[in-house]
Amino acid sequence: MSLLNRTSHPAPVFPERILQFGTGVLLRGLPDYLVQKANAEGRFNGSIVIVKSTDSQTNDFSDQDNLYTVAVRGVQQGQDVAETTIVSAVSRVLAAQTQWEEVLRLARNPNLQIILSNTTEVGLNYVEESIFQRPPQSFPAKLTAFLYERFRSVGGSKAKGLVVIPTELVTDNGLILREAVEKLATFNELGKLFTKWLKFHVRFCNSLVDRIVTRPTDEAKRALEDQAGYEDALLTFTEPYHLWAIEGDDRVKKTLSFADASTPQIIIDEDINFYRERKLRVLNGTHSLTMPLGYLLGLETVADEMKHPTMSRFVESLMLDEIVPTVPDYGMPGMDKAAVAQFAHDVLDRFRNPHLDHLLLNISLQETAKMQARNVATIQRYYAQFNAVPKRIALGFAAYLLFMKAVREDNGQFFGEISVGKGVVTYPIRDERAAYFYGDWKTVKAGKPDTVATFVKSVLSDQTLWQTDLSLLPGFVEAVSDNLRALLADGAEKTLKKSL
Incomplete structure (x- = not known):
């Protein structure tokens, strides 16, 4: 040939x-x-x-x-x-x-x-x-x-x-x-x-x-x-x-x-901010909030997430119910709420694409910085709009914290572990904040649930990470802490099923 x-x-x-x-x-x-x-x-x-x-x-x-x-x-x-x-x-x-x-x-x-x-x-x-x-x-x-x-x-x-x-x-x-x-x-x-x-x-x-x-x-x-x-x-x-x-x-x-x-x-x-904001919140923000949970489930790609019956429901609900309503619109055709909703359904089609090997670990690169850039404003807007805890986002954030738990360090490279079937998979934590979480996770003690809440509050209140104090949002520390305790005690599959 x-x-x-x-x-x-x-x-x-x-x-x-x-x-x-x-x-x-x-x-x-x-x-x-x-x-x-x-x-x-x-x-x-x-x-x-x-x-x-x-x-x-x-x-x-x-x-x-x-x-x-x-x-x-x-x-x-x-x-x-x-x-x-x-x-x-x-x-x-x-x-x-x-x-x-x-x-x-x-x-x-x-x-x-x-x-x-x-x-x-x-x-x-x-x-x-x-x-x-x-x-x-x-x-x-x-x-x-x-x-x-x-x-x-x-x-x-x-x-x-x-x-x-x-x-x-x-x-x-x-x-x-x-x-x-x-x-x-x-x-x-x-x-x-x-x-x-x-x-x-x-x-x-x-x-x-x-x-x-x-x-x-x-x-x-x-x-x-x-x-x-x-x-x-x-x-x-x-x-x-x-x-x-x-x-x-x-x-x-x-x-x-x-x-x-x-x-x-x-x-x-002359102004493309609507398109930038729409993509950043709906597509990129969903990726950052769902990647950790999908990986903790033992999945490898975005398409795998959409094939998983429970995870796919979580992805859709998080995107359509908690992210889409918070995206600002310009109130004109092509830049209104209908355009945001249509984009979201297009994104779900893209996530389901079986021909693309979009690896979750690739999405995890610099996850902390991405979480700040893509999702902090969404969380704040959700509170401003609904005066309530965004439950799917709280679970996604808890999964992110668990994904950032390193079990060992090797020459400045940090590694986490997940249980898959009867085995254990080690993965690299490629994040400039990996050392920060490696130290903070040491404050969490097995059998002492209060240390989980202390850890979560410490992270959420750190303005160097989020450029704001997320612990001030009513009920957010408690929701993230409850989800993190469930993930540690029951695992990702059981926690996810209970959440839906």
């Missing part, structure tokens, strides 16, 4: 209109996929040049003539979805380490309009360095160097400004990136004219991406390749649901011509 290539799968070649920093599956499975769809329908007619910063190996793309396959598998509104798309929108991939001059040459391309990025969250951080290195080290410095070359080549032309859209999962990612570029411009003494051009003619857009994109398992990959009749080293596996919300004005809408009325999955609006 031969590799995917343009001889066996001919594809049109379009002008290079997008520069993209990053080769990861999220970019391949969402922005690049959407550009491909627009090209196929004659709505954009542009290609993407990718810059790879991590190493100089680009043969995984070049060996396939820069083609790759996106396989969409899952359930949407109760219907099975299976779609396969060959993406030909990528024209070439350049290695920053060895082809930096070629990257800078692209800055002189009059067709170029858009810059995309996904360089991990820390990739947006400001690093004080010269942009005249070949290449600069950080992504903001690379971008500053590119924009400065663009400015010089177009003579500061207003018409040749660019739209920059970072997709890193950071709130206000566009503003953060702009600030880093402006600081680098000052540090490198690039001059007032460049600073003015940057301010008025380069549009940095905050954006939010929402799609689970993975590499397929070996078994799924073989099955898909057998069906397609070719090998694809870049095969990208994704769910049907996708959303790309971009903060922008009319200029951004005109530039992003691949986004129009036929693509409701791409939202361009």
